[in-house]
Amino acid sequence: MDVLSEVLKAVKLDGAVFFNGEFSSPWCAREPDAGTMASYLPTRPKHVIIFHLLTEGQGYVRIEESDRTMPLEAGDIVILAQGDAHLMGNGPPVTPIDSTTQFRRELAEGHVIVHSGGGGELTKLICGYLTCDPQLSQIFLAGLPPIVKVHIRDSPSGKWLEDTLRYSVSHADASGPGGAAVIAKLSEVLFVETVRQYIAKLPPSHTGWLAGVRDPDVGKALALLHQRPAHPWTIASLANEVGLSRSVLAERFRHYLSDTPIGYLTRWRLQLAAQVLSSTSKSVAEVAGEVGYESEPSFNRAFKREFGAPPARFRSQSRSTRNSATHQISANSRSRTPR
Numbered sequence: 571m572d573v574l575s576e577v578l579k580a581v582k583l584d585g586a587v588f589f590n591g592e593f594s595s596p597w598c599a600r601e602p603d604a605g606t607m608a609s610y611l612p613t614r615p616k617h618v619i620i621f622h623l624l625t626e627g628q629g630y631v632r633i634e635e636s637d638r639t640m641p642l643e644a645g646d647i648v649i650l651a652q653g654d655a656h657l658m659g660n661g662p663p664v665t666p667i668d669s670t671t672q673f674r675r676e677l678a679e680g681h682v683i684v685h686s687g688g689g690g691e692l693t694k695l696i697c698g699y700l701t702c703d704p705q706l707s708q709i710f711l712a713g714l715p716p717i718v719k720v721h722i723r724d725s726p727s728g729k730w731l732e733d734t735l736r737y738s739v740s741h742a743d744a745s746g747p748g749g750a751a752v753i754a755k756l757s758e759v760l761f762v763e764t765v766r767q768y769i770a771k772l773p774p775s776h777t778g779w780l781a782g783v784r785d786p787d788v789g790k791a792l793a794l795l796h797q798r799p800a801h802p803w804t805i806a807s808l809a810n811e812v813g814l815s816r817s818v819l820a821e822r823f824r825h826y827l828s829d830t831p832i833g834y835l836t837r838w839r840l841q842l843a844a845q846v847l848s849s850t851s852k853s854v855a856e857v858a859g860e861v862g863y864e865s866e867p868s869f870n871r872a873f874k875r876e877f878g879a880p881p882a883r884f885r886s887q888s889r890s891t892r893n894s895a896t897h898q899i900s901a902n903s904r905s906r907t908p909r
Contacts, residue, residue, distance in 0.1 A: 572789070572790075572793040572797075573783050573789055573792040573793040573796055574710065574762070574765065574766070574769075574783055576793060576796035576797055577706070577709060577710055577796055578762065580703070580706050580796070580842065580845075581702040581703045581706045581707040582702060582703055583700055583701075583702050583758050583761070583762075584700065584701050584702070584754060584758070585698060585699070585700040585701075585753075585754045585755070585756075585757030585758040585760075585761065586698055586699060586700075586750065586753065586754050586757060587696060587697070587698040587735075587739055587753050587757060588673060588697060588698055588699060589669075589672070589673070589684065589695070589696075589697035589698070590683050590684070590695075590696055590697075590739050590740070591683070591684045591685075591686070591694070591695045591697065592683060592684070592685050592686075592692060592693075592694050593629075593659075593660065593685075593686050593687040593692070593693045593694075593695070594685075594686075594687035594688055594689050594690050594691065594692050594693075595660045595661030595687060595688060595690035595691040595692075595693070596659070596660065596661030596662045596663075596664045596687065596688045596690065597659050597660060597661065597664065597667075597686055597687035597688060597693075598657060598658070598659030598663070598664050598665070598666040598667065599657070599658055599659065599666060599667050599668075599669045599686075600634070600655065600656075600657055600666040600667065600668045600669060600670075601620065601655065601656050601657070601658060601669055601673075601697075602655060602668075602669065602670045602673055603653055603654055603655035604617065604618035604619070604620065604650075604652070604653020604654075605618075605653070606655075606670060606673075607620070607653070607673065607699060608701075610673070610674055611701065615704070615891070616701040616702060616703065616704060617653070617701065617702050617703070617704040617707050617711070618653050618699050618700070618701055619649060619650070619651055619653060619699060619700040619701075619702065619711075619761070620649070620650040620653055620656075620697075620698075620699050621647060621648065621649045621650070621697070621698050621699070621700070621757070621760070621761060621764075622647070622648050622658065622695055622696070622697045622698075623646075623647045623695065623696040623697075623698075623722075623732065623735070623736075623760070624642045624643065624644055624645070624646050624647070624648075624693065624694070624695055625644060625645075625694045625695070625696060625732065625736050626644050626692060626693065626694035627644060627660065627691055627692050627693035627694060628641070628642060628643050628644070628660060628691070628693065629641075629642045629658060629659060629660040629693045629695075630642055630658065630659060630660065631648050631656055631657070631658050631717060631719075632656060632657045632658075633650075633654045633655075633656050633716055633717065634654065634655040634656055634657060635654075636716075640717060640719060642719070643721075644723075645721050645722060645723035645729075645732065646719055646720070646721050646722075647719070647720055647722050647760065647764050648717055648718065648719050649714070649717070649718040649720075649761065649764055649765075650716065650717055651711045651714040651715075651716070651718060652711065652714075652716055654716055654717075656717075658695075660691065660693050661688070661690060661691070664688070667686070672684065683740075696735060696736065696739055698757050700757060700758065700761055703845055705841050705844055705845060706841055706842070706845055709779060709838070709841070710765070710779060710780065712779070713778045713779045713780040713781075714765075714768070714780070718764065718765075718768050720764045720767045720768055720771075722760075722763065722764065722767070724767070725763075725767065727763055728763055728764075728767065731756065731759060731760050731763055732760075734756060735753070735756045735757070735760060738752055738753050738756055739753060765780075768780070769781075769783060769784050770784070772784065777825065777826050777827075777828075778826065778827070779826075779827060781826055782823075782826035782827050785822065785826060787812055787813075787814055787818075787819065787822055788822050788823055788826050788827075790811075790812050791808055791811075791812050791819060791823060791831055792834075794808060794811055794812070795808070795831065795834065795835050795838065796838070799835065799838060799839055799842060799861060799862060800839075800859075800860065800861055800862035801862065802862065803831070803832065803835055804832070805819065805820060805830070805831055805832060808831055819831065836872065837876065839861040839862050839863075840861070840872060840873055840876045840877070842860075842861050843857050843858070843860075843861045843869070843873060843881070844873075844877060844884065844888075846860065846861075847881055847884060847885045847888065848884075848885060848888035848889070854866060854869070854870070854881045854882060857869075857881065858870075869881070
């Protein structure tokens with residue numbers, strides 16, 4: 571799993587709890603999509619991953635536009651990697667309550683225990699979100715289904731995380747010194763543990779990035795590329811480090827990722843470059859060298875092929891988009907401030 575750790579370092583995962591709820595059957599709530607959530611977060615535009623941990627009772631979750639309802643029981647965590655709007659509930663059908671207003675209030679006031687429902691069977695939920703870089707995160711998010719469900723009580727580490735997060739949310743004052751930071755870190759670790767369990771349970775025939783991570787040889791190659799992306803890798807030097815022949819490594823890599831190791835590395839370098847360009851004032855030459863390009867012109871050509879614009883123009887467009895999003899966040903913040 572070393573490669574997963576390396577990628578998560580790059581995407582700058584950051585978590586928080588926004589909702590600690592007790593719902594009595596029958597109940598149904600519509601949870602907002604990631605775009606709506608992101609517009610109310612006090613950060614620059616990021617991708618939002620939504621999660622729900624069911625700690626008591628039972629319920630269901632369903633993507634808003636889907637016909638498939640997924641049953642939930644205590645100990646289940648569901649992760650909506652792409653941040654789809656969804657419905658959660660328990661009991662006979664009732665008109666869904668839109669929780670967008672509740673979400674905005676929780677962000678403004680900090681998490682509290684919320685009670686709702688018809689007075690029947692009790693369901694307890696801890697709901698939260700994680701933010702991450704929208705470009706770099708797609709490398710692993712693209713391999714996840716719209717809803718990931720894992721029963722975290724199947725492992726000692728998962729059970730410990732559930733108990734610790736539940737205690738922290740119930741007893742820690744998020745507005746006090748370090749309270750929000752503790753809960754944020756627990757949320758991040760919970761997400762990583764969930765993805766690890768999901769990867770471990772993938773069928774042997776599964777391919778893709780997540781399955782490649784699990785494969786001992788491809789996973790080692792991926793870890794090396796992510797640990798040292800600026801290193802002048804060749805297929806020969808990478809195969810030597812992994813302990814395979816060039817042909818075998820290339821075959822196994824293509825089986826899982828439908829790409830060559832060097833082709834994969836090139837795209838990851840350019841994604842890293844795009845992130846640095848959009849978030850720092852480093853020169854194009856500095857960025858090129860930082861991701862492993864000795865020639866600035868060759869970096870410019872490769873970057874334009876990948877993103878449809880040269881680095882300087884990409885940076886300008888990214889800043890313009892970010893400024894517009896920041897203005898929208900500020901407007902949303904003003905609109906929810908009590909007068």
